[in-house]
Amino acid sequence: MTFGKIFFRHPLISMRFSVRKIYNFELVEEATREIFFNVTHPLNRWFMYLLFFLSLFYLMYVFYLRLKLWGFNLKQKKDFAALFDSLFTQRKLLEKAKTGLPHLGIYLGFIILTITTTTVFIHYDFGWEIYKGILYVVLTVLSDFFGLFVIIFCCQFIFRRYFLQEESLISKPQDLVLTAGLAILCIQGFILEGLRVAITGDPWKYYSTIGYLVGLPFEGFSVQGLKNFHFINWWVHTVSVFVFFALLPYTKAFHLVAAPLNLLFRQNSNSDKKYLNLLESFETGKINKVGYQNVNDLEAKHRLDLDACTSCGRCQEVCPAFATGKPLSPKWLILALKQSLYKQYTEKKHSFLQKLDCFLVETLTLGVPERLVNSNEALIRAVRLNGKSAILGDIFDDDFFWSCTTCNACVEACPVGIDHVDHIREVRRFATTMEGKPPKEAFQTLRVLQDSGLSQVSSVSKSEFFKTLGVRVLNPGDKVDYLLWVGCISCGDRRKEKILEALVKIFKYVGLDFGVLGDREACSGDPAKQLGDEATRQMLVAKNIETLKTVQFTTLVTHCPHCAYAFSVDYRLFDSEFRVKVLHHSQLIYYLVESGRLKLSSGNQTVSIHDPCYLARYLGISEEPRSVLVRIGDLKEPKRSRKKTFCCGAGGGQYFYDLKIGERVNINRSKELNELKPDVVITMCPFCNQMISDGKSLISANFEVKDLAEAVAESLPS
Numbered sequence: 142m143t144f145g146k147i148f149f150r151h152p153l154i155s156m157r158f159s160v161r162k163i164y165n166f167e168l169v170e171e172a173t174r175e176i177f178f179n180v181t182h183p184l185n186r187w188f189m190y191l192l193f194f195l196s197l198f199y200l201m202y203v204f205y206l207r208l209k210l211w212g213f214n215l216k217q218k219k220d221f222a223a224l225f226d227s228l229f230t231q232r233k234l235l236e237k238a239k240t241g242l243p244h245l246g247i248y249l250g251f252i253i254l255t256i257t258t259t260t261v262f263i264h265y266d267f268g269w270e271i272y273k274g275i276l277y278v279v280l281t282v283l284s285d286f287f288g289l290f291v292i293i294f295c296c297q298f299i300f301r302r303y304f305l306q307e308e309s310l311i312s313k314p315q316d317l318v319l320t321a322g323l324a325i326l327c328i329q330g331f332i333l334e335g336l337r338v339a340i341t342g343d344p345w346k347y348y349s350t351i352g353y354l355v356g357l358p359f360e361g362f363s364v365q366g367l368k369n370f371h372f373i374n375w376w377v378h379t380v381s382v383f384v385f386f387a388l389l390p391y392t393k394a395f396h397l398v399a400a401p402l403n404l405l406f407r408q409n410s411n412s413d414k415k416y417l418n419l420l421e422s423f424e425t426g427k428i429n430k431v432g433y434q435n436v437n438d439l440e441a442k443h444r445l446d447l448d449a450c451t452s453c454g455r456c457q458e459v460c461p462a463f464a465t466g467k468p469l470s471p472k473w474l475i476l477a478l479k480q481s482l483y484k485q486y487t488e489k490k491h492s493f494l495q496k497l498d499c500f501l502v503e504t505l506t507l508g509v510p511e512r513l514v515n516s517n518e519a520l521i522r523a524v525r526l527n528g529k530s531a532i533l534g535d536i537f538d539d540d541f542f543w544s545c546t547t548c549n550a551c552v553e554a555c556p557v558g559i560d561h562v563d564h565i566r567e568v569r570r571f572a573t574t575m576e577g578k579p580p581k582e583a584f585q586t587l588r589v590l591q592d593s594g595l596s597q598v599s600s601v602s603k604s605e606f607f608k609t610l611g612v613r614v615l616n617p618g619d620k621v622d623y624l625l626w627v628g629c630i631s632c633g634d635r636r637k638e639k640i641l642e643a644l645v646k647i648f649k650y651v652g653l654d655f656g657v658l659g660d661r662e663a664c665s666g667d668p669a670k671q672l673g674d675e676a677t678r679q680m681l682v683a684k685n686i687e688t689l690k691t692v693q694f695t696t697l698v699t700h701c702p703h704c705a706y707a708f709s710v711d712y713r714l715f716d717s718e719f720r721v722k723v724l725h726h727s728q729l730i731y732y733l734v735e736s737g738r739l740k741l742s743s744g745n746q747t748v749s750i751h752d753p754c755y756l757a758r759y760l761g762i763s764e765e766p767r768s769v770l771v772r773i774g775d776l777k778e779p780k781r782s783r784k785k786t787f788c789c790g791a792g793g794g795q796y797f798y799d800l801k802i803g804e805r806v807n808i809n810r811s812k813e814l815n816e817l818k819p820d821v822v823i824t825m826c827p828f829c830n831q832m833i834s835d836g837k838s839l840i841s842a843n844f845e846v847k848d849l850a851e852a853v854a855e856s857l858p859s
Contacts, residue, residue: 172345173273176265178337179371189379196383203390203498204398207448210486213406213441223404223558233556240453243294247323250287251397254327257284278348285334285351288327295324315505319392322385329378331355336371340364391505396451400557403449406442407558415440416570419679431675432571433564435529436482443564447479449557456551456561461788461810462544466803468537469544471551471561477519477536478564483507485529533568540800542568543580546792547671548754553784566673573673582798583672590677594663594684596797599633604659606632610645613656617691623648623655623729624692626699626708629664630796630827636834637827640700643854644726650857651738655698661688665707671794682707682715689721700726700850702755702762702826709760725756727825727849731765734772741856746774748852749819749844751810751833752786753826766825766849773856777817787813789824789832796828811836814844821845823852 177186226232231248235241257280264272272280298320301307334352337343339359346353359367389395416431433439439447456471457463463470483506487499522536533542542565551561573579579587590596604614607627615621625644631637648655663685669678689697699705702725709723724732733739748770757763763783770776781787790806811833814822822837822844824830834846 169278169345170274172277172348174277174337174343174345175341176261176272178341179368180375192380192383196387199387199494200389202494206495206498207390207399210482211441211444211448213402213445217406218408219405220408221405223407224401226404231556233554237455243297246287246290246294250291250327251323253280253283253287254291256280278345281345281348282350285331285349288330289351292324292327295320295327299324314508315392318385318388318505319394322381322388322392326378326381326385329374329381333371333374333378335359336367336374340367340371388501388505391501393451396449396557399445399448400451403442403445404558406445407560416675416679419675430571431574432569432673433532433567434571434575435531436478436485437529438567438571439478439482439564443560443567444482446559446564447475447482450475450479450559451557452476453556455554455556456559459550459554459785461546461548461550461790461806465806465809467544467800468541468802473519474537474541474561474564475559477522478532480507481526481530481532481536484526533572539572539578539580540802542572543793543798544800544802546754546788546790546795546806548788548792549758550754550785550788553758566670569671569673570675571673574675579672579674580798580800583794586668586794586797587672587674587677590664590669590674590681594681596629596664596668597633601633602660603627603632603657603662606638606641607645607657607659610642611649612645614659615656615692618693619656620693621654621656622695623653624689624694624697625655625657626665626697626701626704627657627662628699628701628704628827629668630831631700634831637830640827640830640848640850643848643850644700646854646857647730647733647739647850651733656692656694658688658692663688665701665704666711667703667707668794668797670707670711671792672797679715682712686712686716686719689719696722696724696729698724698726698729700825700827700848702753702760703828706755706759725760725762725825727756727766727769728762730849730853731769734769739853740858741769741772741853742858743772744774744856746820747777747818748774748821748823749777749779749814749817750782750823751779751789751814751829752782753824753829754786754788754792756825757782757786758784766823769849769853770823773852774821777819779813779817781813789826789829789836791828791832796831805836805839807832807836808839811840811842815840815842819844821847821852823847823849825849 180186231241231245234244260272260276260280263269299317302316302320331352332355334349335354335356336359337356338346338349338353339356339362343349346356389397419431430438450472452472454472456475457473460469460471462468483502487503487507490496490499519536519541522530526535530536533539545562545565547562547566549562552559555561569579573587586596589598607614612625613619613621615624625648627641631641663681665685666678666681669675669681697708699708705723705725708721712719712721730739734741750766750770752763761784767776779787787810788806789810795806814833815837822833824833824846825848827848830846830848837844837846
């Protein structure tokens with residue numbers, strides 16, 4: 142009888158019998174199967190357990206080696222919320238349905254198959270007979286269908302990597318081992334299930350739907366022949382499972398361990414903590430190097446970042462530098478550093494197991510970069526050179542790191558908690574603080590910061606400017622409710638002075654008790670931080686903390702998100718007693734509007750909004766300005782907004798230097814905003830205001846650029 146006749150005559154396919162009869166609902170409580178079917182001899186089981194414990198031992202040994210490589214302290218601060226969000230919601234992963242849903246299918250399939258195997262283990266080895274009845278039926282049905290999903294999605298991933306060769310994907314031997322390995326294991330499992338069903342005529346075979354269908358072609362063969370074939374396949378499958386199990390650390394599946402750990406310890410990635418009291422530490426010899434020269438310098442969290450990476454390319458897709466044709470790619474940064482770290486690791490071989498580990502690392506984890514699909518020059522350099530090669534210069538060119546705007550889009554997009562920007566800042570710290578090699582155009586800015594305490598020297602005195610506006614300039618010992626922090630770049634630039642005038646108008650309108658420090662203000666230190674000058678940054682931080690202690694105030698208000706982040710986060714690292722309440726001006730305006738103290742008149746203008754990176758991503762402030770703007774005009778959102786905003790191009794210190802490579806970031810952003818045909822584009826950062834204004838002029842757009850404070854001040858009742 143042909144397979145077609147067998148297939149279409151079967152009751153499950155032809156549906157000639159009732160569903161109740163097919164699935165034996167009345168006898169479901171008796172449903173189960175023989176655990177070691179056809180391998181009943183004790184030697185089979187003992188040899189299987191020997192293989193299991195050998196693979197488990199090797200897996201744990203390699204994990205021990207990785208913990209040593211990371212240098213991790215498991216007692217560090219933990220973020221269980223981030224871990225829970227990743228493991229149980231897969232929120233970031235599912236933001237891209239094309240890859241997120243298949244990944245979720247494989248993830249759930251892996252979990253269900255693991256639960257089923259564990260249940261079988263408990264049932265047989267502990268004698269707790271739980272693999273029967275309803276639980277047996279549920280696990281059998283789920284295992285069948287999710288096993289099929291794993292095969293389908295693994296084939297999809299193989300097709301994307303090796304046939305479509307999508308540009309965002311780099312394909313190493315470890316990728317094929319994982320995807321093809323998982324698919325083969327599931328196919329082997331279905332063949333074994335089909336053979337068992339064909340041999341035993343299992344009364345509950347229809348619950349094993351896929352296995353049953355696979356077994357249809359075997360009907361009609363001799364029972365002994367099928368048993369022999371089953372026995373051979375059982376051992377092939379068993380050995381395959383344990384070999385795959387032992388190879389997990391060398392495949393992308395290792396992110397099942399590294400990614401949760403990376404998320405759990407993500408709060409330990411703030412490298413600023415290492416350099417507290419830097420100048421004093423230099424003098425005492427406690428610190429003799431700042432930043433990263435080579436992979437030896439990477440701290441534990443940053444080493445863990447490298448193993449957590451799945452090279453999905455989400456970071457690269459949102460990077461403004463990469464999008465505008467600059468050398469930087471956050472993805473290649475992490476992958477090349479990993480190559481360099483493991484290249485150095487494989488140079489140290491001692492015991493037989495370590496030699497085996499290094500061989501598998503070189504073969505599967507590293508591969509041969511020249512032969513990889515969608516490889517990269519940095520990856521090739523990282524493997525050709527030794528592990529002590531300089532990150533900046535040997536592996537990457539200077540422009541790679543100085544292209545970064547520190548916008549944090551890559552960090553926000555990463556589903557496994559990698560902090561690409563921290564790596565970049567550390568390399569910049571070494572380049573500037575240790576080697577004195579910032580971008581040439583930034584030299585002048587750093588020199589001015591060191592000499593005057595300001596990132597830009599203006600002919601206009603802050604104190605005199607605010608006195609002309611009737612604003613109180615505070616002296617030591619003075620007290621106010623609100624201290625307005627002005628920042629470096631607004632005074633002396635007539636365009637940005639209008640923002641300050643608008644803020645003063647709003648504050649006076651509602652009767653706030655406020656004042657300014659005037660010329661006693663120094664730069665917050667953020668430009669020095671982004672340009673890698675840690676010593677100058679700490680000098681400015683210390684100076685500002687001392688100045689702020691001379692006056693009494695309840696709340697510090699600033700219109701610069703970079704200053705707001707510095708005071709909210711950075712300063713508290715350097716002085717544990719610095720607990721100043723900090724508000725961005727968009728927050729204060731929102732509170733005044735919501736409380737009814739600030740009444741606004743609605744206009745008929747179409748307004749769009751540009752979210753500053755440091756406001757929306759770093760500080761998480763995006764809804765407050767929108768709540769204000771909808772009262773003023775018709776708000777239109779750009780495609781990239783809120784936490785997914787696109788950088789203006791000034792971040793990372795690039796306001797003070799120009800790489801002149803590729804398209805200007807502000808032009809790219811201005812084009813996007815112009816597509817909405819707004820009358821006004823609202824910014825909430827003096828840097829963004831400058832960059833979007835310049836971009837608008839370069840593309841000859843017709844919209845106006847205003848700060849939120851200006852738009853609000855114009856909407857005040859006359």
